[in-house]
Amino acid sequence: MITKDNIFYSFSKDNVAVKIVRPKETVIIETIDAFGGQITSEDDQLDTLNWNQVNPATGPIYIEGAEPGDFLKVEINGIEIDASGVMASIPDAGIFGSLHKKSSVKCFDIYDGYTEFNDMAIPIHPMIGVIGVAPSSKSISNGEPGPHGGNMDNKMISTGTILYLPVFVKGALFGLGDLHAAMGDGESNVTGIEIGGKVTVTFDIIKEKSHGHPIMTKNGQFYTIYSCKTLDEAVEKAAYEMHYWVKKSLGYNDSDAAMLISIMADSEICQVVDPKKTARMKMPQLYFRYLNL
Ligand code: CA
Numbered sequence: 001m002i003t004k005d006n007i008f009y010s011f012s013k014d015n016v017a018v019k020i021v022r023p024k025e026t027v028i029i030e031t032i033d034a035f036g037g038q039i040t041s042e043d044d045q046l047d048t049l050n051w052n053q054v055n056p057a058t059g060p061i062y063i064e065g066a067e068p069g070d071f072l073k074v075e076i077n078g079i080e081i082d083a084s085g086v087m088a089s090i091p092d093a094g095i096f097g098s099l100h101k102k103s104s105v106k107c108f109d110i111y112d113g114y115t116e117f118n119d120m121a122i123p124i125h126p127m128i129g130v131i132g133v134a135p136s137s138k139s140i141s142n143g144e145p146g147p148h149g150g151n152m153d154n155k156m157i158s159t160g161t162i163l164y165l166p167v168f169v170k171g172a173l174f175g176l177g178d179l180h181a182a183m184g185d186g187e188s189n190v191t192g193i194e195i196g197g198k199v200t201v202t203f204d205i206i207k208e209k210s211h212g213h214p215i216m217t218k219n220g221q222f223y224t225i226y227s228c229k230t231l232d233e234a235v236e237k238a239a240y241e242m243h244y245w246v247k248k249s250l251g252y253n254d255s256d257a258a259m260l261i262s263i264m265a266d267s268e269i270c271q272v273v274d275p276k277k278t279a280r281m282k283m284p285q286l287y288f289r290y291l292n293l
Helices: 231-250 254-264
Strands: 019-021 026-031 057-063 071-081 084-089 104-109 114-117 120-123 127-132 149-151 162-166 174-180 197-206 215-218 221-228 266-271 277-284
Touching: 026 057, 026 174, 057 127, 057 197, 071 127, 071 174, 104 114, 127 162, 174 197, 221 231, 231 254, 231 266, 231 277, 254 277
Parallel strands: 019 057
Antiparallel strands: 026 197, 057 174, 071 162, 071 197, 084 104, 114 120, 127 149, 127 174, 162 215, 215 221, 221 277, 266 277
């Protein structure tokens, strides 16, 4: 197991790997929550929070044989979350930031498949907020999403997902953290139920297949993922990525690929607060029968 004391705050080619793994190797990665474990009670105020210790990711992990231009294939085998999580309303942060004159914190005990919000039962669906690899040039804070992955806050990255991250540096330098027990698309109030845990992943390398942005499969669906300054741009770029993969798989011309996408693909929102926005596009995986990922 890679323990939660092996953390970093920016994805960087200069980070020193804490572990070297081989393709097809399975690893358990222990994480702490996005507040770095600094909030433990509803009486805690965010004014005293050390913002240099938020969004920790565990790693980085060096995957032998991963080279720029490859995809790092990351199969999420399981997510085991801790017994309690926290969330917060933060002044001037997120869609509702102007409503929050001061910060407030809520703590959650996690039961078997659910938690409680005030007097209501809330289903949980553990997911990974921050997951990525080192970019090729300057380092990127774990709070930001981008071509390297990072803070995508994509609720579909959960148990059973296979994520393909573009490799930009030798060994990829993979890390993950920022688990959520529950989060809605958009992450409107900037936090989900932030929680630590243990994630089991299996790595592999797909040689020379990367198109520079993450893609994933889950429940028979194929997804593109794209992060931009505006949501409009993110939605459009995610669609162009889908167009690339449809053409690559089926050999269609531009028009046919665009038509199939217009009929069968759904534009979806990951998050709108990080502060870049992340969109995904979803299409049934059966239309990618020649992709061989
Ligand atoms: Ca996040």
